[in-house]
């Protein structure tokens with residue numbers, strides 16, 4: 227008998243977000259009335275020109291594509307980052323994968339070895355620490371205060387970096403914090419990063435188009451061009467174009483890093499689906515009005531949700547500047563997992579903040595229609611106030 231290897235990497239036990247969504251779905255299937263505010267998934271259809279391009283392409287023979295995507299996709303992604311973030315990347319400076327998630331994971335696989343450290347500001351997207359652990363490396367969780375808008379500060383960044391630090395993860399707008407970094411803060415972080423030339427920087431900009439501030443989005447790579455060769459800028463169609471299920475994401479970085487990421491891609495799923503790539507090209511090259519239209523809808527939901535959440539003094543809630551989540555601090559004396567369980571009993575599904583390195587908080591997604599969101603927020607308030 228061949229012994230199976232013992233698991234060596236302690237994981238968090240799979241996505242806690244999906245676990246909560248599953249519990250909500252099970253209760254619904256059993257006939258309970260549950261408002262589900264767990265998933266961070268746009269509730270819109272893809273732009274119509276993207277769907278039509280895919281339908282048309284599905285009638286033709288479709289074979290494998292290059293692992294780093296069809297040339298038209300690389301060209302469209304490069305044009306969009308040039309247009310919207312003022313950054314020029316060459317064709318050998320982009321890697322494509324099955325969603326931003328796979329690009330991030332491929333990148334860690336390509337660059338991390340056992341014992342390396344990755345600085346992850348909290349609150350964080352729940353996948354980063356597990357991906358780092360799967361590579362045998364160590365997530366170094368760096369808390370960011372709610373009082374500072376959940377943003378990483380230069381002193382905290384400096385203190386978190388050691389001689390083992392390989393990557394620093396920056397995610398703005400942040401999931402689940404909604405934090406956006408202004409230019410002054412980015413400059414201050416860049417100053418620290420210059421003092422640590424061996425650290426790479428993952429700038430996860432997947433929510434760049436979902437923002438509620440008037441300033442244009444600023445990428446770290448644009449404000450600190452001297453750091454550009456150390457940055458992997460991650461983006462994709464999932465959030466901006468409501469195409470989560472199509473699984474198309476990419477990363478821009480130095481050519482040597484991109485070559486290593488793409489080598490990993492060739493040995494797992496080869497490439498993301500050809501049909502999805504064709505749809506993504508149409509989304510990127512087609513009319514962009516959909517971005518502003520949907521932003522306005524998200525903003526209206528954010529404002530309506532905030533108005534309800536602020537009625538309770540059992541919650542402290544920050545105005546998210548981007549993405550589509552509230553991350554209120556629960557001021558009751560139970561922990562966040564217990565609070566989320568009680569809320570589920572009261573008919574509203576949320577995710578405990580500890581899933582994002584933010585114990586004491588709850589995450590509510592407002593990527594859902596307005597009546598559902600308002601009902602969910604009302605139930606939450608009623609339950610916290612003991613009126614449920």
Ligand SMILES: Cc1ncc(COP(=O)(O)O)c(C=O)c1O
Pocket residue numbers: 266324325326327328351397400401430432462463464465470474475
């Ligand atoms: C911060 C962040 N990065 C990356 C991703 C992954 O995006 P994709 O669906 O393109 O894999 C998500 C998805 O929830 C996210 O929230």
